Amino acid sequence: MPLVKGGKIIADPLIHVADDAEIPGEGAILISAARFLGDAEALSQRAGKTGVIWPNNRDVDDLVPYLGRLAAVALVFPTFRDGRAYSQARLLRERHGFKGELRAIGQVLRDQFVFMLRAGFDAFEVKKESDAEAFAATVKRYSVFYQPTGDGRITALHRRMQLRHSESAGQ
Amino acid sequence: MTSPLEQKKIRITGPSMVTANRTWDGVVIYRTSKQGWSADLSDAAIVRTSDEARALLTESIADDVGAIGAYIAPVEVRDGGAIKPGNLREHIRSEGVTIDLPVPA
């Protein structure tokens, strides 16, 4: 499954480590929440980068104490129709200020890329090769957005206000 | 995606056929005995056992590009072999709405 980050397909810097496999002392890994929480203090201080896969039916609050030491959080779309991870992503980014990689995994399809980016995801384990290749073009689909999210884009409402002010200022 | 065949037991109680809607225009279609579809009910393949029904449905569902929403529906087979819709819903699908459409000038 191709990983898209920075608008293109890249080699995955994180290694998925299964629950029953040994965790390497160094190197970048992605492990399940259960595994991580089982030994959170130690794991969040390991030498390499650590990423955690957080289930979509659990509050992110339990992960918040460790966010500062995590390189990545992966949130899950069991089907693309299950939108709980969008809320989790926004909370992690906007409320808790998570600066690491926020990765979308599960059934990640082309037609949700824009929503995911707006919610704060910056890495995508994309199901279909063709969707991954179309990522850069797809995210240009929309240029106007109504509501504010943490992506910093100005909303249509505020763009209008700006235009108004510049119009009247120019008079 | 779980197969509809796993979701529920397929049990038919009389002669049945498989019907769906054509993907590109939504027209009602019936599965034929030649791995195809026809908009004419008289071309429908008739199945009489649950196993046959299941097989016909599986094959129909595999055509995801051409047809959507395939399901097994009852038919009435008259003396002489004419195939008629087996319930009101299929009657409406094959004959059209039971009311007069508003007539544009």
Add this chain to the structure above:
Amino acid sequence: MYAYDELDRTIINERVEEFRDQVKRRLSGELTEDEFKMLRLQNGVYLQLHAYMFRVAIPYGTLSSKQLRALAHVARRYDRGYGHFTTRQNIQFNWIKLAELPDALADLAEVGIHAMQTSGNNTRNVTSDQWAGVAPGEVEDPRIWSELLRQYTTLHPEFSFLPRKFKFAITASDHDRAAIKVHDIGLRLYKNEAGETGFEVLVGGGLGRTPFIGKTIKPFVHGHDLLSYVEAILRVYNQYGRRDNIYKARIKILVHELGIEKFAREVEEEWLQMRDSALAIDDSVIEDIRSRFTYPAYEKLPHMPDELKKAAHDPHFEAWRKNSVAPHKVPGYAIVTLSLKPVGGPPGDATADQMDAIADLADKYSFGEIRVGHEQNLALPHVARRDLPVLWKALDKIGVATPNVNLVSDIIACPGLDYCSLANARSIPIAQELTRRFANHETANMIGRLHINISGCINACGHHHVGHIGILGVEKNGEEFYQITIGGRADEKAEVGTLIGPAVPYGEVADVIEDIVEAYLALRARPDELFIDTVKRLGVEPFKERVYATR
């Protein structure tokens, strides 16, 4: 009405292009139906019995004449020459081809019409009442807030994949014509003691399998906080609404299972963390939206012009005027309801020719504006009283002047088994027969205000739960049967109706309704005691006895 600007139009156009690409990928097989279905639903495209159905949004029920002509064009060019107005102020076309939908959408986009989120598990059309902005006694125009909400909820990245659909309604009048108490979020706009504009917020109303009347979650949310508060509700719902069972996935179930107090606490906790965020609404933002609503340049006109005095001699005109014309907040003007419930006709339908004719009449007599009501009738909201006689003649000519508004033959019905793949039974022929039984206008007037609602299945798109008389189609052994309820209402005194007895077969429904009406006429305390009040006073028993005595 709201004037879409370049930003609004850009979003619509970008959406059309996205959908065009999605349809292309579907027809080529690149997208499976499983992957495509939710995408097409998010553009209002259903698969029905015979064909696709296309549901177009009419935000808060307001249309310009240009937009109505565009709907007529779609009906002609892509469909079979007519459309159906729905109980959520939308319009549906029943024979659309998927392959042609992107073109239809592009044609509609040219006049600022879209189909975004008219289906799917997202936030749907924000409805209001069809008299918004012109009703006497209204606090302020609720459509300003509807538009604010529309923008906020459109393509919201966090809430496009909710557990289930989500519907808003707003009222700004004491008499609730928007049925806010049976919506997922109902908003009652009012001014508090300090004169500040805000909302009583209700949650968890809804019909369908498990009807609920909405409960007040917060008695006053300041206008500035509306969006942040709504976001808090949606976020709690998105995270905790059930996803294991589609019949238990609406917010009403979550509210019911948690209890309103606990639910309110969850929302409050969430809200307090984000109320002063970017979602806080500035007065300048509200004023900007308000400034984009154009209102007519009303003239100073007399309440009783000569034209009206002269026409009073015509009993047909008078019958219509007394029934279909309502007071306007501006003296000398009136709100005119156009009945789409002709005797023997399918309720809520209009042909493309009718739509064009109504658009022309709107230009001539209503400053180019038309409204759509959830009762499936249209309205011309700015008619000068002096124009009523000439307007009536024109409306009568095109068949939208049946003087039956709010009467027994003004029936609300879903499309039912004639069209809908969810239905168990037909609803339109039942409605048609009832209009024939009660075609006599004197009789209908004598009966008085009586709302009959018909749904062809438990999904309740005909709002049968809140009909004064509700009719629900069910299936028994392959035959169509109908359960009858009485005593429901959708307004500020909203209530779910009560079953009066066992389901009756298709052929007997009209007889049963006639019996119910006869029972009412015999039981009412005075000629002006409404059906709904008689039921309230006496309960269901006396009706049950009379109706089922011989059955």
